[in-house]
Amino acid sequence: MAPLSSFTEEAASLDSQHPCNSTLFTFPTFESMGLPIDEEKKKSSSSKVNYLCGNSLGLMPASTPQAINNELKAWADRAVESHFRHRGEPEGLTPWLNIDLPVVPLLAPIVGAKDTEVACMGTLTMNLNSLMCSFYKPTKTRYKILFEKGAFPSDYYAFLNQAKLHGFDEDALIQVETRPDEYSLRTEDIIDVLQKNADSIAIVCFPGIQYYSGQLFDIETITKIGHEIGAVVGWDLAHAVGNVDLKLHDWNVDFAAWCSYKYLNSGPGGIGGIFVHEKHTKISNDGSDWKPRLAGWWGNDANERFKMLEEFKPIESALAFRQSNPSVLDVVSLKSSLEIFEQCGGLPKLRPRAIMLTSFLEKLLKSSKYYKSLEESKTTTTPHFIILTPEIESQRGSQLSVMFKPHYESKEENIMERISSYLNQHGTICDERRPDVVRLAPTALYNTFSDCLECVILLEEAFEKL
Structure with missing residues (x-):
């Protein structure tokens, strides 16, 4: 040796x-x-120091302090008016009303999505719960949630409480375990559980990468089999986003949520993100068939947002799942890192x-x-x-x-x-x-x-x- x-x-x-x-x-x-x-x-x-901890908290981009200071200066110089007319110094700064929109085209290629399928908003578990409210629609016979044994506790708590909110108990949860003396789940074992419970599974939600073992799941195959048995398939991409190649649109994933403070280097507790496949955000001409969700005015038609109407017209994209205006400082922190990703190919x-x-x-x-x-x-x-x-x-x-x-x-x-x-x-x-x-x-x-x-x-x- x-x-x-x-x-x-x-x-x-x-x-x-x-x-x-x-x-x-x-x-x-x-x-x-x-x-x-x-x-x-x-x-x-x-x-x-020798920093090998980007899977927990990414390093700060050198450009982040200036990005944040630009917005602090705007706050000091124009206060509320910066929502509509930013100082624009340096050039290219975005009025706060649309602060998150320039992030969308930078974020979409990171997860293999169309621009209309992503949004930066909230935090990971908040986003996961929000998406589950739209996509977990249990019936008396199809009500179970399939995920992994040993999932990050926050995911377990979310799934358990989603089931309970719909009147079900712990038996609504199906957890796939590794084989004895093994530390990774075999794809064939996941498929086997899916097929054996084909009539009762309402939703499948695995991590893209398992936080403890570091295993990258076969997202494409699991999504395909999940759809074949009639389930909705979502993913927690906390450890996958900015780390591995993702093709969420092509893989026909229904939804996904992630944090951005690990490989995306947005800062501690930084703003999270979501993916919603375009098939779930298309609306008919009369606007009557949109998917219900936890809603707020930032998901409503931007042209009518300030009319204060009691009529919800969701934006025809993942942006419609936003509830409130995002934190300006969080968004520009994320943007400074995503610009590095673009710069580096x-x-x-x-x-x-x-x-x-x-x-x-x-x-x-x-x-x-x-x-x-x-x-x-x-x-x-x-x-x-x-x-x-x-x-x-x-x-x-x-x-x-x-x-x-x-x-x-x-x-x-x-x-x-x-x-x-x-x-x-x-x-x-x-x-x-x-x-x-x-x-x-x-x-x-x-x-x-x-x-x-x-x-x-x-x-x-x-x-x-x-």
């Missing part, structure tokens, strides 16, 4: 051939994080680099003397780690989930807690998911192959300290 130091030249070569766009982002430093300086590793107070250019980064990280992890395969892990009790995320590149995004073993109940003794703390204190920022997983996410926009190597070298150091 080659020592990790032997990969230094390969990492440098890959960085030269496939450069990132880190200069477009602002990184925390050892000083700003309050970390001790490691002179041996040539770290100074101004050295950037979008997912068609970024996804291949993401695949190379994740594959290189996987190779490094497997080169560590502390790595064990799933089978090897069953027969050893010495400290080690396994990789939960699927090995097949088409079944994962930019995240590798690393599980540390053995498990100890005491936080002070537990392997994962100790490794994670060591990484953090030495300038590699990733996130942990208890009880035993650390998620490593090299992000195509701003991480390097050398970042991956630095992380794994540090991880091996941490094991040595145990």
